[in-house]
Amino acid sequence: MASTKRDLLIDTAQGLFYQHGFRATGIDTILAESGVAKKTLYNHFKSKEDLIVACLYRRDQQLLALLENSIEHLAPQQKCQPQFARIMAFFDALDSWINSDNFFGCMFINASAEYHQADNPVHIACTEHKNLVIKLIEQQLSELALTQPLETAKQLAILADGAIVGAHTTNDSASAKHAKAVAEVLLNSFAQAA
Amino acid sequence: MASTKRDLLIDTAQGLFYQHGFRATGIDTILAESGVAKKTLYNHFKSKEDLIVACLYRRDQQLLALLENSIEHLAPQQKCQPQFARIMAFFDALDSWINSDNFFGCMFINASAEYHQADNPVHIACTEHKNLVIKLIEQQLSELALTQPLETAKQLAILADGAIVGAHTTNDSASAKHAKAVAEVLLNSFAQAA
DNA sequence: AGCAAAGTAAACAAGTCTGTCTACTTTCCA
DNA sequence: TGGAAAGTAGACAGACTTGTTTACTTTGCT
Structure with missing residues (x-):
């Protein structure tokens, strides 16, 4: 078994x-x-907390795999500048998740809300997940040859988290689309600067 | 008494x-x-839930008052284009809150995480608060004479929520500064378009 | 001064929770 | 085929939950 x-x-x-x-x-x-x-x-x-952490680690893996998969799938359909396509696809993936039947916010944000001492294993798992998402975003920026890709990735992650929270608290189904628009403006500003 | x-x-x-x-x-x-x-x-x-809702309404009032006050106070110090000053001040207010001693994320996001049925009084209180914050942001945009101020306010709210969540889950003390930078890029894009 | 409203303290009900334990059964593998 | 490992069912301990109730005390107002 x-x-x-x-x-x-x-x-x-x-x-x-x-x-x-x-x-x-x-x-x-x-x-x-x-x-x-x-x-x-x-x-x-060994405890309920142990089970919670195991759930978060599985969810982390599932979510990252789903995002990578969705980006691969949705990037070719983007109508923006081609070097932005993967980031735009990321926000499209977010949009379809947010508007799916079983959306109750981000499980990691929810977990952090319930266990917010920084040294709590649950909170640590959330921190690690968010950092992996930032890393994933950073990877999608490689074509752009930015001077500070990590900083930009963090900014895009802020947009993503904000969209998730906005959808969850204000039931705004357009939040990912709003975030996507801001992301495009941000990326464009780098293209103009170069 | x-x-x-x-x-x-x-x-x-x-x-x-x-x-x-x-x-x-x-x-x-x-x-x-x-x-x-x-x-x-x-x-x-009449119940614990009733007390929770009362706490959220008081917090809502306190937070909005604090934000308005901080904007008034911090706007004159901004070095950006003067018509952006109030929005930039808003993100500065966020920054000092995030980096204050007793920061445990946004109480309303945390509440939504624990009570996320849309018809729950606690969740409703959170929705109302977030909409009031969006309205507050929209008021700060009046000088800009935007074509869709509400949409822009929602985008800025997404940045604010993302910054709060980012600070809380990844312990990133710079998240509000990152969000502020994106906000300035966004506002600049409108200025250029006009 | 006196009465009603509001507050205190603590017991209580009835339910929930996590985690442990015992006794029994199934499954797997050699 | 037989024995170890893993799973089941359910009782149990002990602590914690929200909310009610009773009896008594303080406070404020007229």
Whole structure:
């Protein structure tokens, strides 16, 4: 049986944590929905917090893979300057996620909101994820040969996070489109400067 | 005694909710810190959720007043084009808040993260607050005579929220400065177009 | 001075939570 | 085929939750 129960637990917990929140989701709910025994859960994870961190790491991997995939897929369809296409595609990917059925904000932002001591393992997992997203964005900027690509990546990440939060708190379905427009203005400003 | 106990409860609860989260903060903790009896609390508020909403409304008023005040104060010091000064001052206000001692992200974003059903009173309070901030930003744009000031205000709000989230999750103390730089690029693009 | 409103203290109900433990069963592999 | 590893079911401990209630005290107003 290897670790299929472990996977099942993470998958189930991830969905529940995302949809209802971390403290709001009890262990018993996860067990009921997954059909796994309590002892099995505590055999795989030493605590609920341990399970939360495992969920975040899986989500991190899934999300980064999805973003890379979407960028690859959506970049050719962009009508902007070709060297901006991958960044524009990134915001399109964000847009379709935000407007999908099961959008409840960013799981990492939500987790940070519930566990915001900087030394908490949950918070650390969130920090690491956000830094990986910044790195992903930075990679999409390589064609532009910017003088400070990391700074620009951070600015684009701010736009992305802002769009996610805006969509979540004000139910604004156009937030990713707004962010995309700002991103294009930003990138254009570098092109003009060069 | 009027409603001074009510005020004391809101003040105490607000601090604890902001610092430790909403579900993580128990009624008993609020009572212990405020020194108020449980019956008095339930005399003023029909439930914990009711108290949370009251805290959010007070915070909303405090925050908007603080922002308006800071803009007034910081705008004259800006070195940008004078018609951008109030927006630039807004991001400076954000920057000093983010880098102050007691920064634990945006209380409304945190609340939305814990209560994210759209019809939840807590979530509604967050939505209202964010819309008021957008309106505040829009007012600062009046000198620019933009064709779509509300859209621009939403874009600037996205930058602000992104900066707050970035500072909170990645402990990046420069996030408001990054957002400010993007905001200036955005406003410049309108100036050029005109 | 006296009464009503508001507050206190603490017990209580009834439910939730995480995590442990025991006894039994299934699964896998050699 | 047999034994170890992994899983199940469910009871249990112990702590914590929100919210109610009772009996008593303080406060403020007329």
